[in-house]
Amino acid sequence: MKIKNYIWDFDGTLFDTYPVMLEALEQIIAKHGIDYEGDLAYFIKKYSIRKFASDYATPDFIDDYHVLEAKLQTDVKFYPQIPAILAGIVAQGGQNFVVSHRDDQTYTYLGDLAPLFTEIITSDNHFARKPDPEALTYLIDKYYLEPSQTAMVGDRPLDILAGQNAGVKTILFDEAGIFGDNAVKADVLIHTWEDFERTKVRK
Template sequence: MKIKNYIWDFDGTLFDTYPVMIDALQQTIVKHVIQYDGDLAYFIKKYSIRKFTLDYATPEFSDDYHDLETKLQTDVKFYPEIPAILADIVNKGGQNFVVSHRDDKTYEYLGDLAALFTEVITSDNHLARKPNPEALNYLIEKYKLDRSQTAMVGDRPLDILAGQNAGVKTILFDEAGIFFDNELKADVLIQTWENFKNED
């Protein structure tokens, strides 16, 4: 599969932010006295924290969660292989983009890596959330990307669906093996970035 342009999800794809997100979610659940006996990590990966709030909580829960997650997320780390992967894509004439549901704090977390991205889309751009393809289509049209040479890279169903809805290739990063049966029909399924190949 010849891919030149990569549209990346942020949380759980480029950066290993989920441990702190789960911690903040658990603390907020306790604070709001919510009864939930399921697997939080699985729920968040398969759906989203937004859906958890809609199904089990209130808007106040969401505000409290985001405030706490921002306070706890003090040592944001990218997956070790990511800088080299991003640089290799650029060095081979490709482009990297981010489409994240996180706000403009994304830029701060990216730090020096931001230079390896042509454009970063966050919730502050007010484009429709994934799996709606609006943000992907915006990038594709703005930069005249060839859809057959463009891939959406993410760790959740909504990322893969967004890519499919935009008519681009899809790469599912499934570190925990939650979707290992590939029921999402992603074009590529990988469990570690050590196995990522950006082929000419």
């Protein structure tokens, strides 16, 4: 699979933010007195925090969560291999993009990595949320990206579905081994960023 351009999810893909997100979610669940006995980490990976709020909580739950998560998320770190991967893509003539459900705080978290991206789309751009392909289609059309040479990279099924809906290739980063059966049928399934470097997705 010859890929030149990469559209990246942010949380849990470029940056290891899920531990703090999960901590904030657990605290807000306790605050709201919600009794949930399922695997919370699995739920938010398979679906989303927004779906959890919709299924189990009151309307103010998601706002409370976002306030606490922003307060707790003080040491935001990218996966160690990510800077070299991004720089390598650019060095080979490719482009990187971000499509994130996080707001414009994304720019702050990216910091020195931001110049490695041609465009960064956040929730403040008001595109339809993944798996709707609206944001991806916008990038494909704006930058004349060849779908067969473009991949959506993410850690959740909704990222992969967004890529499939946009007609591009897909790479599922499954660090926790939750989606080992690859039921969503991503073109490439990896468990570490070393796996990414060893695959032929960039050649």
